[in-house]
Amino acid sequence: MNKKFDIKKLTGSREMSLVVVLVILCAFIQFRNPGFLSAKVIIDMLKNYAVTMILALGMMGVLLLGGIDISIGSTLALSGMCMALLMRDGIVTNTFLAMVISVIVGLVCGLVVGAIIAYGKVLPIIATLGFMNIYRGITYLAAKSQWVAAYQITTEMKQFAQSSSLTFGLLNNLITIMLVCYILFYVMMRFTRIGRKVYAVGSNPEAAEVSGIKINRIKLMVYAVMGALCGLAGALWVSLYASSQGDMAKGLEMDVIAACVIGGVSLSGGRGSVIGVFLGSLTIAIIGKALPLIGISQFWQNGIKGVIILAAVILNVLTQRVMDRNNLKGREM
């Protein structure tokens, strides 16, 4: 009896249905292009999409609170640009220090957004819409509308994205950082008080407030974490593409939100898991990487991507409906 229930629970869960979709997707791509499931392609894919996957974590926190952050692309650009400019002018040459600076810039950006949302009582979408413009504008202004080109960035920084120094040659640096972030978030959301508080505030803010959680502080923290992750992602972006432009990561926020939603994070808050987000952003990465691999013209990519997102979201709703019905049945018994 008990075991049967477990199987049902497993097959009915969102993560499981997502895994099934992923397996089918991979099998199809593998069938069309046998070179897909090789270590090199997969590592390449993860390396290129590490930024999106890291940002999806922060976005999960924001969405769990029922908020949304569409300023992340601009925050990423601003922090990455600040770092690149310092590097160009020779003020900072140490890679680690540069990354810390980028994270700090992102953190400050996130804190400002969070403060406006938590204490200014502005709706998240409006506040971040405004800051999307503001940060993007500041990025252009700081760089005086110029690029920071590859030769102006230190070799060490450029090498960082390509080498695997952090794990002594085992795994690419970007993938390592991404995995560390995921493990940290998994532990934090699952086993610490802060993680549970985020879920509590997201599913019922009034109840959370009554039970003594300081909602505003949690909100501020979540947006600050989002900002810090943007800063980290900005540094990685500059390292990966070996250049920094004013319009970098424009529109990335939509990819990130899509990754979260495919992963089963609800936009109304309180529902979503780190594993789901991982699978969701993996789906986005596979779609982005595999479509050119199976010889689809670049003009078709957006259309197909959109259809897959829509299909995944609708599938999610349908599984949720089945789950709810099953739950009701269980209660009838």
Add this chain to the structure above:
Amino acid sequence: MAGKSGRSIAITKPRSWKQTLFTWESILVIIFILVNIMNACISPKYLSVPGLFTATSSFLEKAFIVLPMACILIMGDIDISVGSTVALSAVFMAMSYNAGVPMGVAILICLLTGTVCGFMNGMILARFTELPPMIVTLATQIIYRGIAEISLGDQASGGLTKVAWFSNLYWGSLGPVPYMFIVFVILAVFMGLLIHKTTFGRYLYAIGSNRVTAQYSGIGVQRIRCIVFTMTGTFCAITAIFLAARMGSTRSNIAVGYEMEAISMVVLGGISTAGGKGRFPGAIIAIFIIGFLRYGLGLINVSSQVMLVIIGGLLVLAVMLPKLNFKELLKNQNTFRKERKSL
């Protein structure tokens, strides 16, 4: 608000002059006047009839999206696929014209495309009510843009200037008044009446303030959402027509970011994205504030980057300032002090 029978059905008290003075709309009017004074100082030719209409024409084609977007935000929904819908309708129009279809029919095709796009959004949202509109329209945003890219690739579809009357839609004018302005005024008045003077408009507010209650009081919530989203598609097509008339050709990457501009204007107009709040005239004034501000700053060669910062800042400040209730803050502090003393 007394009815003809003498029975008073007023729920809201008549507003005192103080309340009228401090409504959001009157603050907007003041900002609007300030912007105009600034522009007039910048350029002496600005405050003339042709000058004003030139300024208006520089942004008005986007403003058509704002009208239905106001409805959508009042309902508590959001639509970020509008930019892509504009692009797709314009691309289909230009392609069908270049395939030999007469211009009139091409315009009909454009309107039809937009309407179908909007209907798709509305249909999906009404069928799967659990889905947040943000994510559905995000997906359709990518899909519509994708279809435009599939149809046209990286080519441009031009030659629209060959039809003189079509270009005239944007460039021509009746006396000093551009045709586009006339169309805009008619549609704006229509939408204003629809929102504030009809049952349909009341339904929108009802849905926005409490969807479940609206459903239980017999409003066809999903039907109305579907209608409004379809209408949005049609208005996007109108924008597409004027945009194409202005540029004389289309590409698949036109109208990127229109959704955010439209939403900014509506929000600045005092309509909350949470739904059920705000009045339509505010949105109209906000269109002109942002439009004229951009035009004026453009005149003194302020770079578009600074403009981004200014408009973003204006948006955040405008939404935040009325929320900061200083009196209440002070009161809270006082009670806090009292509590501390009593402890």
